[in-house]
Amino acid sequence: MTQAAKLTARQEEILKLIARSIERSGYPPTRAEIAAELGFRSANAAEDHLHALARKGMLELASGTSRGIRLTAQARAALRPAGAEGMLARALPGMEQLLLPLIGRVAAGNPILAQEHIESTLGVDPALFSARPDYLLKVRGASMQGAGILDGDLLAVRQTREVRNGQIVIARLGDEVTVKRLRRSASRIELLPENPDFQPIVVEPGQAFDIEGLAVGLVRNAL
Numbered sequence: 001m002t003q004a005a006k007l008t009a010r011q012e013e014i015l016k017l018i019a020r021s022i023e024r025s026g027y028p029p030t031r032a033e034i035a036a037e038l039g040f041r042s043a044n045a046a047e048d049h050l051h052a053l054a055r056k057g058m059l060e061l062a063s064g065t066s067r068g069i070r071l072t073a074q075a076r077a078a079l080r081p082a083g084a085e086g087m088l089a090r091a092l093p094g095m096e097q098l099l100l101p102l103i104g105r106v107a108a109g110n111p112i113l114a115q116e117h118i119e120s121t122l123g124v125d126p127a128l129f130s131a132r133p134d135y136l137l138k139v140r141g142a143s144m145q146g147a148g149i150l151d152g153d154l155l156a157v158r159q160t161r162e163v164r165n166g167q168i169v170i171a172r173l174g175d176e177v178t179v180k181r182l183r184r185s186a187s188r189i190e191l192l193p194e195n196p197d198f199q200p201i202v203v204e205p206g207q208a209f210d211i212e213g214l215a216v217g218l219v220r221n222a223l
Contacts, residue, residue: 007056007078013038014049015058018069019079022099028069062134062159067101070134098126102136102154112137112170112177112212122154122219129217134159136219137170137179144168144179146194149218155179156217161210168215173201174208179215 007015017037021029031043031050040046050069053059058075062068071079103112104119112135122136133156142151147168149155155170163169169182171191180191180201189203203209 007053007058010038011049011053011056011058014046015053015071015075015079018059018071019075022071028067030067068159098124098132100124100133100136100156102138104138105140124156124219128219129156131158131214131216133157133216134213139179143193143195143198144181147181149179149194149215150220154219155215156219157213158216159213163211163214170212170215172208172210172212173203177212182211 014034017034018028021033029037031046034040034046034050035043038046050059050061053075054061058072058078060070060072062070099121100123101118102120102122103117105117119138124136126132135157136154137157139149139151139153139155145151149168157170163182165182165184167182168179169191170177170179171182173191178191178201180193183190183192183200189209191201191203193200
């Protein structure tokens with residue numbers, strides 16, 4: 001670990017734990033898993049350390065998911081002198097292969113990256129995508145076939161709430177997760193299909209609605 005990182009011994013330990021988890025499984029550990037691995041009394045202690053690492057520029061944390069942890073370029077550079085090149089080579093952007101969790105059916109009300117939704121981990125070429133994705137989502141149905149997104153395809157998703165009109169998003173409406181094109185105005189939000197056999201979804205005032213992520217690429221599933 002470089003001195004420039006200015007991490008405590010515990011923070012360095014957590015950072016290495018996260019890197020090992022990404023290498024082993026393709027996704028970061030949960031707060032509870034970090035706590036169990038390092039002997040913390042609760043996941044809150046792990047959360048405190050994660051936020052400290054984020055303040056130091058070592059992590060990016062996404063709210064609303066237990067695995068919303070991403071190593072920054074600064075963290076990768078700090079880990080590299082400690083012999084982590086091989087450990088990270090297959091899991092991080094800019095390397096030969098990116099390991100992504102494959103999400104199947106999403107149970108009502110549960111975070112997309114909840115462990116029970118992860119069917120497997122797939123290695124993909126990061127050059128395939130317009131931005132670094134966080135996971136692959138298995139497409140169900142034909143509502144987006146006009147955009148070339150077919151039933152069974154694997155949609156590469158970047159976990160973010162920062163999206164623009166006209167982009168294809170992963171949205172949570174109530175307890176359901178759907179892939180649609182976003183149309184948002186001052187007075188209403190619509191989720192548009194790319195198939196005339198399907199009707200647009202209008203988000204009603206007061207209805208539970210959130211953006212889960214942005215589509216950044218597609219893998220045609222030949223399995």
